[in-house]
Amino acid sequence: MNSKKHIALYIILFFSIFLFTGCCPNQQFPPNSDDQVDIRGTILNIVPTQVKSDILGTIYVEGPLYEDTSYDKAYISITSSTQIFKIDNLLSSSSQFIPIPFIELQTGMIVEVTFTGPVLESYPVQATAKKIVVFDTFAQ
Numbered sequence: 001m002n003s004k005k006h007i008a009l010y011i012i013l014f015f016s017i018f019l020f021t022g023c024c025p026n027q028q029f030p031p032n033s034d035d036q037v038d039i040r041g042t043i044l045n046i047v048p049t050q051v052k053s054d055i056l057g058t059i060y061v062e063g064p065l066y067e068d069t070s071y072d073k074a075y076i077s078i079t080s081s082t083q084i085f086k087i088d089n090l091l092s093s094s095s096q097f098i099p100i101p102f103i104e105l106q107t108g109m110i111v112e113v114t115f116t117g118p119v120l121e122s123y124p125v126q127a128t129a130k131k132i133v134v135f136d137t138f139a140q
Contacts, residue, residue, distance in 0.1 A: 035114040035131060039063065039071045043109045048102075054079050056102040060124075061113060073124035076113055078102050078132070086134040100134065110135045 041063020048057040056078045065072040078084075084105070085097040105111075116130035 037069050037112045038115045039074045040066055040069050040112045043105060043107050043111055046105055046107060056080060059105060061111060071125050075124055075126045077128045079128060082129045083131045084134070105134070
């Protein structure tokens with residue numbers, strides 16, 4: 001091989017390693033971590049969808065209205081596009097966000113939810129989740 005091919009090969013190898021190291025399964029921060037949290041609270045009810053559709057189910061979340069949240073109660077649809085993460089080692093400086101499936105959600109879990117799309121302004125509001133972050137702790 002000539003030197004130009006070596007250089008091109010090294011450049012491709014470098015960028016490949018750079019791209020793949022950023023795609024590990026245990027991420028330090030979830031994608032779009034700058035999104036505003038719409039509700040933070042406890043999952044009080046989970047209803048899986050019985051028919052095959054894009055909607056996996058709904059959860060009902062209730063919690064206090066914080067300064068950085070918009071709602072205190074919400075019925076939230078979970079779709080196949082919803083990103084769901086669990087924080088591992090919450091109290092550690094090496095906490096990580098681990099993707100989990102909808103079926104691992106349980107009543108009593110404390111979550112932060114970011115909405116996507118329109119919010120039906122009934123009370124409680126109804127919305128679709130863009131992202132859910134589950135904490136290791138359960139409500140007492």
